[in-house]
Amino acid sequence: MIEQKVYSDVVTRMRRIVRRGLTHLRTHVALAQFIGVVVCIPPLLFPTHVPLWAIPGSLVGLVLLLVAGRWLAGRPVVRTPLDTPILLLLLLLPVTILVTPDRALTLPHVYKVVGSAALFYGVVGVLEEKPWFGLSALTINMVGVVLAVITLFGTNWPAAKILRLPFDLYRVFPHLVRVFWNPRGFSSNITGGTLAMLLPVSVAYLLFGRGLLVRLGALLEVGIVGSIILLTQSRGAIVALAAGIAAMLVAHNRRWLIAALALAIVGVLALQFAGVDSLLTSGWDTAAVSAVHSAQARLELWSRGLMMLQDFPFTGIGFGMVVEVMPVLYPTFMTSNDAGAEHVHNLYLEAGVDLGFPGLIATLAFLLGLFYLSWRAAQRAGGTELEPLALGMLGTVVVFAAHGLTDNFTFYSKAHFIAWALFGVAVAVWLRLVRDDGLSVTDVAPG
Numbered sequence: 001m002i003e004q005k006v007y008s009d010v011v012t013r014m015r016r017i018v019r020r021g022l023t024h025l026r027t028h029v030a031l032a033q034f035i036g037v038v039v040c041i042p043p044l045l046f047p048t049h050v051p052l053w054a055i056p057g058s059l060v061g062l063v064l065l066l067v068a069g070r071w072l073a074g075r076p077v078v079r080t081p082l083d084t085p086i087l088l089l090l091l092l093l094p095v096t097i098l099v100t101p102d103r104a105l106t107l108p109h110v111y112k113v114v115g116s117a118a119l120f121y122g123v124v125g126v127l128e129e130k131p132w133f134g135l136s137a138l139t140i141n142m143v144g145v146v147l148a149v150i151t152l153f154g155t156n157w158p159a160a161k162i163l164r165l166p167f168d169l170y171r172v173f174p175h176l177v178r179v180f181w182n183p184r185g186f187s188s189n190i191t192g193g194t195l196a197m198l199l200p201v202s203v204a205y206l207l208f209g210r211g212l213l214v215r216l217g218a219l220l221e222v223g224i225v226g227s228i229i230l231l232t233q234s235r236g237a238i239v240a241l242a243a244g245i246a247a248m249l250v251a252h253n254r255r256w257l258i259a260a261l262a263l264a265i266v267g268v269l270a271l272q273f274a275g276v277d278s279l280l281t282s283g284w285d286t287a288a289v290s291a292v293h294s295a296q297a298r299l300e301l302w303s304r305g306l307m308m309l310q311d312f313p314f315t316g317i318g319f320g321m322v323v324e325v326m327p328v329l330y331p332t333f334m335t336s337n338d339a340g341a342e343h344v345h346n347l348y349l350e351a352g353v354d355l356g357f358p359g360l361i362a363t364l365a366f367l368l369g370l371f372y373l374s375w376r377a378a379q380r381a382g383g384t385e386l387e388p389l390a391l392g393m394l395g396t397v398v399v400f401a402a403h404g405l406t407d408n409f410t411f412y413s414k415a416h417f418i419a420w421a422l423f424g425v426a427v428a429v430w431l432r433l434v435r436d437d438g439l440s441v442t443d444v445a446p447g
Contacts, residue, residue: 029073030125036065037122044115045413046181047108055111062118077121078128080427081373085366086117092355092362100318101325109319109354112413116420123424128431136425137201137389141221143418144198148228151195153177156185158233170231192234193409194418196241199225200395203245204388208252235294240403244395251378251394252387297334298345298406304330305344309352309360316356343411347404350411370423371397377430386429393426 040061043054066076093110100106127136154177157170175185199222206218229237249256307330308317317325323342326332332341343350352360374394381390400419403409410416 026073027129029069030078030129033065033069033077034122034126036061037118040065041115041119041417044111045417047111049181059114062114065118078125078431080121080124080431082366082369082427085362085369086120088358088362089113089355089366090117092359095315096319096355099312099315100321102318102321105320105324106318108413112416115413116416119417120420120424120427123421124428124431127425127428128435131428131432133386133389133425133429133432136428137205137392140198140201140392140422140425141205141217144195144202144225145221147198148195148225150177151186151191152228152231154179154186155188155191155232157231158188188232189234189236189407190409190412190415192229192232192237193240193403193407194415195225195229195232196234196237196244196403197396197399197419197422199229199241200244200248200399201389201392204248204392204395207248208388208391210385210388236403236406240399243402244397244399247398248378248391248395251375252382252391300332300334301341301344302346302349304332305346305349305353308344309349309356312353312356314356314358316352316354316359319354322350322353343408345407347401347408347410350408367397367401370426371401373430374426377426377433380433381429384433386433389425390429390433393422393429396422397426 040058043050043058047055070076090113093113096106097103097110127133152173153175157173178185202218202221202225206215206222209215209218229241246256246260250260304326305322308322308325311329320342322344326341344353348360348363351363355362371394374390374397377390378387378394381387400410410419
C-alpha cells in the first residue's frame with residue numbers, strides 16, 4: 001500500500017511537471033507563431049508593391065508556422081468553434097482561382113483571406129496562452145486614434161450627405177496624407193466603417209470601465225474617433241455604430257431593450273408630428289435627396305448581385321471580378337459603367353457573388369457563430385475585469401454585421417485584416433471565460 005501511494009505521488013508529480021512544461025512550450029510557440037504571422041503579412045497586404053518572391057515566401061512561411069505548431073505544441077493552431085466555416089472559406093480559394101477570368105484581380109483577395117485567417121489564429125493563440133487583454137484593449141484604442149488622425153488628413157471628404165452645413169468645414173483639414181497604396185485619398189465610407197468597428201471597445205470602457213484614468217482615456221478616444229466618424233457622414237457607419245452600442249447595453253442589462261424600443265417609438269411619433277415637409281425645408285433636403293439616390297443605387301447593385309448569384313451559384317464569378325463582369329453582363333444605369341463598381345455594397349451578397357452559395361453559407365456560419373460567442377462572452381463576463389472588453393467586442397461584431405447590410409468595407413484588404421484581428425480578440429475573450437469556468441471548448445461550442 002505504501003509503495004502504491006509513493007508510486008501514485010511520483011506519477012502525479014511527473015504529470016504536473018509535464019503539463020507545466022507543455023504549457024510553457026505552448027506559450028512560447030503561440031508567441032512565436034504570432035510574431036511569425038505579423039512578419040509574413042506585409043507581402044500579402046501589399047502584393048503589388050513587393051518583389052515576386054515575397055508572396056510565395058510569406059505563404060510558405062505561414063505553412064511552416066503550422067508545421068512548427070503541430071510538431072512542438074501538438075497542434076497547428078488553437079481550436080475554436082469557428083474552425084469549420086473558416087476551413088470552408090479556405091477550401092474555396094483554389095476554386096475561385098480556377099474560375100476567375102482575371103487572376104491579377106483575384107489573387108490579392110485570396111492573399112487577403114489567407115493572411116487574415118492566419119492573423120485571426122495568431123491573435124487567438126497568443127491571447128489564450130498570454131491573456132494580455134488589457135494590452136489588447138489599449139492597442140485597439142491606440143489603433144483607433146492613429147487611424148483617426150491619419151484619415152483626418154487623408155480622406156476625400158463627402159458633400160452634405162446628412163446635414164447641409166453653413167460653411168465648408170472640410171477645407172479646414174488639408175490633404176496632407178498620401179499613402180503609397182492609395183495616393184488619391186481614402187473613401188469616407190471605408191474610413192467611417194473601419195473606425196466604427198474600433199470604437200465600441202472605447203465606449204464600453206467609458207461606460208463600464210474601472211478607474212477614473214481608464215474612463216478618461218476612453219472618453220478622449222471616443223471624442224476623437226467619434227468626431228471623425230461624424231465628419232465622414234457615412235450613414236451606414238453611424239447606424240451600425242448605434243446598433244453596436246445598443247447591443248452592448250442590452251447585453252449588460254435587458255432593461256435597455258425597453259429603453260431602445262421606447263426611443264424608437266418616440267422618434268417615429270416626433271417625425272410624424274413634425275412632418276416630412278417641414279424637415280425638408282429646414283436644412284435636411286440635401287440629405288434626403290442624397291439618401292434616396294444612394295438607396296436607389298444600392299438597390300440596383302443588389303439586383304445585379306442577385307443575378308450573378310443566380311447565374312453562378314456554385315462557384316461565383318471569382319474574387320474581385322465585379323468590376324469587370326458587371327459592366328459587360330449586368331450593366332447598370334444609376335452607377336457609371338465606365339468607372340465600374342468594385343463590389344455590390346453588401347457583405348453577404350458579395351460573398352455569394354464571389355464564391356457562390358458555399359461562400360455565402362460559410363460567411364453566414366462564421367458571423368452567426370462569432371455573434372453567439374461574443375454574446376455569451378458578454379454575459380459570462382458580467383462583474384469581472386473582462387466585462388468592458390467582452391461588451392466592446394460584442395459591439396464590434398454587431399457593427400461589422402450591421403454595416404455589411406449596406407456596404408462592404410472589408411472588400412479592401414487593410415480593413416479586412418483589422419476586422420479579423422478584432423475577431424481573434426473576441427474569440428480569445430470567450431475562450432478565456434470558458435477556461436475560467438472549467439469547461440472545454442466542445443462543452444459550450446454553438447450547435
